[in-house]
Amino acid sequence: MPSYHDDLALAHMLADSADGIGMERFRANDLKISTKPDMTEVTDADMAIEKTLRSTLSRARPRDGVLGEEYGTDGGASGRQWVIDPIDGTRNYVRGVPVWATLIALFDQGELVVGLVSAPALGRRWWALKGAGAWAGRNLRGGKKLGVSKVRRLADASVSISSVSGWGKLDKQDRILRLVNSAWRERGYGDFFSYVLLAEGAVDIATEPEVALWDLAPLALIVEEAGGTFTDLTGESGPDGGSALATNGLLHNEVLQILSDEGS
Template identity: 65%
Template sequence: MARYADDLALAHMLADTADSISSARFRAQDLHVTEKPDLTPVTDADTAVEKALRATLSRARPRDAVLGEEFGAAAPAAGGGSRQWVIDPIDGTMNYVRGVPIWATLIALMDNEEPVVGLVSAPALGRRWWAGVGHGAYAGRHAAAATPIKVSGVSRLADASFCYSSLTSWEEVGKLDAMLDLMRASWRTRAYGDFYGYMLLAEGAVDVMVEPELSLWDLAALVPIVSEAGGEFTDLTGRPGPGGGSAVATNGKLHTTVLDRIGLDAV
């Protein structure tokens, strides 16, 4: 972890900046909301956060590439290497727009296409989660108030708390029946959605979190946190990491069972 300690410290600084911007605009009467080509909303807070983080990274890590949800990819300065910061300025924008406090800024560092640092900051919840490869996973209000987190030891689906995204998304990928069967087989089901289900998984509060259609900025920060907390994170084909456009995150003990019930054949 020593090689990424400075990067994790920088991620906390970036999150502090993001929190100050997003918190000030949350529930603002003059919040400006527009619609992107994919029909999802974007607010002036989304764009302001991403611009601020990109500006800091351009000064602090000029040789690193940057990928963000709102402004795409930015190439590194000449002589840059294999590192890329991945930013979702506000994950849960629909919640943010409606005044629901479950939203967060997601910050990740990829090295050779592997997520090595992840931080999720949810200021309206007063909580932050972070991890670095080989360092462990932590949660707290800020870095100075860190508590180690760990996934649950639940080993039977009948005892598991199962978290998911909207059912319509599973219908779109042709997996609604399998999804409903999986839900019926679980002890408890809740649609916490977005980043929050994965963070509850990393803390051991839920045991499974699944989503069928996602982008890299939705996932990159989550993988180190879940993995360092002792969990397992793959796409629906069982491929590890955030690159597959879908997510199956579990406490590890339930992973094969979940994939057998809802997974996709590798392409």
């Protein structure tokens, strides 16, 4: 298997640039906010981060493709593609809540091989390399290896969701309520934070009903390399199914049954 250590180091360099831009504009009085056609918010920081990362990648990896939330897809001849969410948690960002992050992932020939999440307002990063585990810390040199929890009973499990209202759009609000009412505890950490907490063993179940590839790509690898299971709500593995269910693995089938269309 090829070594992707240089790509992981590059992802950390990209995150350094993103952190600088994001923190400079965080809680700025002149932050510019607009609404995209899908009615989600975008800020001048989102745009600046993605432009900067694309520019760096065009020099450092000129043959690689790039998919970003704000500027779409640029092709590449190498069969490799970087996936970028410049600010995951934009609504937190615009309200001054420090739970937001830049998400960076690399696919090689369709296989997810590098994932990194950088949350500078929290002073923390999470990253993973295919086959080499998942880690967290302030930088690449100071990481601590992650592992999911060993909770086996749903009644003992901590569940993190994005929101109840999002499940109502899919006529699955009764499913998510059944799940959280069956669990020991539920919280709405939301966005990237649910999944990295799961990789740390602090949360046992994290799920969202509607998400894009850039929302999930590095998170799927981080969860799996920490020993967890990551699928969509139909049970298909990977981050590109349009929905997400991550667990410590021990609870996955039971939770999937509750949330899936086959669940009673």
